[in-house]
Amino acid sequence: MRIAGKLGGAVVSLSMVVVLGFFLFRVIPGDPVVSWTRGRPTTPEMQAALRAEWGLDKPLPQQFLDYLGKLLRGDMGTSFTYSRPVLDVISERVGPTLLLVGTSTLIAVLLGLWLGIRGAWRRDSRFDRVSTGVALTLWSTPTFWLGMLLMMATGDLFPSRGMRDTDTAPGFFSQAVDVAHHLVLPSVTLIAVVYAQYQMVMRSSLLEELHASYLTTARAKGLRDDLVRRRHAVPNALLPVLTLVFLHLGLVVAGAITTETVFTWPGLGLLFYEALTGPDYALLQGLMVVTAGAVVVMNVFADLLYRVLDPRVRAA
Amino acid sequence: MLELRDLTVHYGSRAAVRDVSLTVERGQTLGLAGESGSGKTTLGLSVLRLLPRSAELSGSVLLDGEDVAEMSWGRLRAVRWTQASVVFQGAMHALNPVRRVGAQIAEPMELHGVSGSVAELLEQVELPASKARAYPHELSGGQRQRVMIAMALACDPRLIVADEPTTALDVIVQAQVLGLMRRLVDERSLSLLMISHDLSVLTSTCDDLAVMYQGEIVERGRATSVISSPRHPHTAALAAAFPTIGAPEFRFAGQAPVREPLLRTEELQVNFGPLRAVDGVSLEVGRGEIVALVGESGSGKTTLARTIMGLQRPSSGRVIFDGAPIPLKGKALKAYRRQVQLVLQDPTSALNPRHSVYEAVAEGLRIHAIPGDEESLVTAAVERSELRPAELFLPSLPHELSGGQLQRVVIAGALALGPRLLVADEPVASLDASVRGEILALLLRLRAELELAALIITHDLGLAWNIADRVAVMYQGRIVEQGTVEQVLLDPRHEYTRKLLAAVPSTTRA
Known part of the structure; x- marks a missing residue:
């Protein structure tokens, strides 16, 4: 019953995203036809033909209905810039994004949770103060600036553009090594910028749990300090943090626009950036639906997981 | 069984417990009364050295002749729950909300290598064995308190420290839980140190009574005589909070005239x-x-x-x-x-x-x-x-x-x-x-x-x-x-x- 409600809510959110996405991108300044033909000799007839091809000559409500109709049939339209189906363009870029942002988020979550737990357990210790300070500094650092700084600091050690070199041998192993090599700088940048939030939330959540009297009970039973932490404190403190983690996992698909742009990583974030400069309405709408869809799905998933992990929610 | 000698506990510059000397003999039941801030909970926690890091303890806490304050961490962990266990206040928060109560009762037994069955322990506190699979929130307040008691008995300790074990329970449930504790203490000839702000709860369970006020023990004696002839004004004040129903001296309201309805x-x-x-x-x-x-x-x-x-x-x-x-x-x-x-x-x-x-x-x-x-x-x-x-x-x-x-x-x-x-x-x-x-x-x-x-x-x-x-x-x-x-x-x-x-x-x- 409650699950059905959640799924219903997810469908509603998605529909709103579809509507919002359509109108939002049409509000941003820029005419795709003008920016597409800029610098080329075109006649008004050619411009009109292009406008007609992209469906931009029809009135806005008509355009919206056309878009909706196609979307319901699973057709996201054709990208203006790539002249290919939006779905194809997007699916090509999903892999690299999942690789970069997925890996980075996973590492950032683990790192953040570990630091947060250690910091809270020894509150105000040197470890806590230093790690909190470092995390906050990194969090407030602009991503592009940190990325460029890393590029300069590491010199030629790691490649700073793209995902693979063209001259790498075709075998799977050598290709994998090459991609991993390219992955280092963007993922380090991404981890450095985002892990702080997991650390902070985990830390404060655990600090709140530390006052709970069931921890005194556990200590009175004769449990070692690390068992009290692992068995009793952390499982409880982890619950609110999970919601945040899953919300962020949903955002993984959206890519990391700044990081991908700085390192020209061929993922969805970079695609977003390119589409915005058009603006490539069809592509933008498609991206919006896909990324929002991922967030909504992850949110529902987090909800279900929460019910499994917290017996109190299960009962309610 | 338990002897406190000149126990003083400081939180920073504030002394929560001052120069307290107290003994609980084998099989003795002692009630420790006092209002919030009197230091009674601090005293209870010091028995197993469970005080927060900020607390400074001086004097000695002898548990079966051994000073808890001097024990190594390893020795202390071994003593906890096997020689003395604690029934905490408000069992809702004293139990881990995301673990089944059976696992929580079994935990100290596994830890200390004590054999025993959760079902038997639950039976002792008059709960069906099936409750072992319940989570704390699925139990009533009285049932949770019973789980706490079962857990305290798990390693067969000689001393139980009970800190406000029935606070926030309804009167009828409270009477049941107190009866249960009394019975278990008698059957197993346990020593009991029961801490409460409620004199009536203490006198109905304990033979002896000590009254704590501002970190010090101000009165100590047989429960009946402490209540009937309190020597310290604070004891009298505590007693007044638990009026005897029917006694005119506890009736503050005068005869009410008949009033028109509001x-x-x-x-x-x-x-x-x-x-x-x-x-x-x-x-x-x-x-x-x-x-x-x-x-x-x-x-x-x-x-x-x-x-x-x-x-x-x-x-x-x-x-x-x-x-x-x-x-x-x-x-x-x-x-x-x-x-x-x-x-x-x-x-x-x-x-x-x-x-x-x-x-x-x-x-x-x-x-x-x-x-x-x-x-x-x-x-x-x-x-x-x-x-x-x-x-x-x-x-x-x-x-x-x-x-x-x-x-x-x-x-x-x-x-x-x-x-x-x-x-x-x-x-x-x-x-x-x-x-x-x-x-x-x-x-x-x-x-x-x-x-x-x-x-x-x-x-x-x-x-x-x-x-x-x-x-x-x-x-x-x-x-x-x-x-x-x-x-x-x-x-x-x-x-x-x-x-x-x-x-x-x-x-x-x-």
């Missing part, structure tokens, strides 16, 4: 789905009358109070105030609420910690747009609730005030609106013994001076005996008995009222 409910019914929370209640409160609404948790008394305040719509029936049915919405409802003000149990959570006393009292005035000079109205209300001089208290923040003063601030906030009826939900339950009497006296004075009526919701029959004119007993959504205090408490007609009265632990019965 509030009346007619066949009031409130349903939540299939559940009848309030089931045909007809209740009356006269002008300037104090009525105690008594019942256990879940009896529907809070729902009834919410309906009377216009916070909950009745499913059927109506509430008549001053001769007219109460409005159900809009401005009229707001105006009605002004006349009926609420006083909650815990003043620390009822007040916004960032609002000064002035802000807290003035808020109601602003909401209701009361005409007149705000400052003088606030001052008058604060003075009425006997915070004098008012100027001293107005800029204070809640954390700077004591529990009793905070409750006066809450009452001042209600008085500022010039209400005719106070609905007070356990107004003294979270207050210390010595403050309790003052707040009750305040309510009685307000009644005398302002003809302010009060509906006091409580599970404390002693409170009803103290100040109420009439008592209504609520059970499963119905008023099963109502009448004057003397009628209901001294000559109960209904089975449930009798059960309630029998369960009240009395200092005189011990």
Whole structure:
């Protein structure tokens, strides 16, 4: 019953995203036809033909209905810039994004949770103060600036553009090594910028749990300090943090626009950036639906997981 | 079994426990009484060296001849729960909410390599073995406390420290849990150190009694003699908070004249789905009358109070105030609420910690747009609730005030609106013994001076005996008995009222 409600809510959110996405991108300044033909000799007839091809000559409500109709049939339209189906363009870029942002988020979550737990357990210790300070500094650092700084600091050690070199041998192993090599700088940048939030939330959540009297009970039973932490404190403190983690996992698909742009990583974030400069309405709408869809799905998933992990929610 | 020698515990510069020497012999049961801040919980925690890091301990804590304060961490862990275990206060928070209770009971047994079965332990505390699979929130308060007791027995310790084991339980459940503890202690000839603010609970369970005040033991002796002839004034004050029902010296309210009705409910019914929370209640409160609404948790008394305040719509029936049915919405409802003000149990959570006393009292005035000079109205209300001089208290923040003063601030906030009826939900339950009497006296004075009526919701029959004119007993959504205090408490007609009265632990019965 409650699950059905959640799924219903997810469908509603998605529909709103579809509507919002359509109108939002049409509000941003820029005419795709003008920016597409800029610098080329075109006649008004050619411009009109292009406008007609992209469906931009029809009135806005008509355009919206056309878009909706196609979307319901699973057709996201054709990208203006790539002249290919939006779905194809997007699916090509999903892999690299999942690789970069997925890996980075996973590492950032683990790192953040570990630091947060250690910091809270020894509150105000040197470890806590230093790690909190470092995390906050990194969090407030602009991503592009940190990325460029890393590029300069590491010199030629790691490649700073793209995902693979063209001259790498075709075998799977050598290709994998090459991609991993390219992955280092963007993922380090991404981890450095985002892990702080997991650390902070985990830390404060655990600090709140530390006052709970069931921890005194556990200590009175004769449990070692690390068992009290692992068995009793952390499982409880982890619950609110999970919601945040899953919300962020949903955002993984959206890519990391700044990081991908700085390192020209061929993922969805970079695609977003390119589409915005058009603006490539069809592509933008498609991206919006896909990324929002991922967030909504992850949110529902987090909800279900929460019910499994917290017996109190299960009962309610 | 347990010997404390010159035990002193400091938190920073503040001494929570000062030079306490105390012994609990094998098989002895000792009750440690004191109000909040007296250091009794700190003392209890020091037995197993469970104090927070900020605490500094001096003196010695000998457990079976061995000094706990000197033990290595490894030795200490081995001693914990095997030689002495603890039954903590408020079992809801003392149990891990996301682990099954069976696993929590079994945990110390696995840890210390003790054989035994969870089912047997549960049977000992009169719970079915199937409850092992339950999570804490699926159990009632009494059941959770039983789980705590089963857990304390898991490694067969010689000493049990019980810290407020029955606080927040209903009287009948409390009596059951105390009976169970008494039986287990006798059967296993355990030593028991029971800590409570409630003298009557201690005397009904323990043979000896020690009274703690400001970190020191001020009195110690056989429970019966400490109660019957207290030597220290603080002991007397503690005892006064647990009145003997029927004793004239605990009856503060005078004979009440017959009063014309102010509030009346007619066949009031409130349903939540299939559940009848309030089931045909007809209740009356006269002008300037104090009525105690008594019942256990879940009896529907809070729902009834919410309906009377216009916070909950009745499913059927109506509430008549001053001769007219109460409005159900809009401005009229707001105006009605002004006349009926609420006083909650815990003043620390009822007040916004960032609002000064002035802000807290003035808020109601602003909401209701009361005409007149705000400052003088606030001052008058604060003075009425006997915070004098008012100027001293107005800029204070809640954390700077004591529990009793905070409750006066809450009452001042209600008085500022010039209400005719106070609905007070356990107004003294979270207050210390010595403050309790003052707040009750305040309510009685307000009644005398302002003809302010009060509906006091409580599970404390002693409170009803103290100040109420009439008592209504609520059970499963119905008023099963109502009448004057003397009628209901001294000559109960209904089975449930009798059960309630029998369960009240009395200092005189011990």
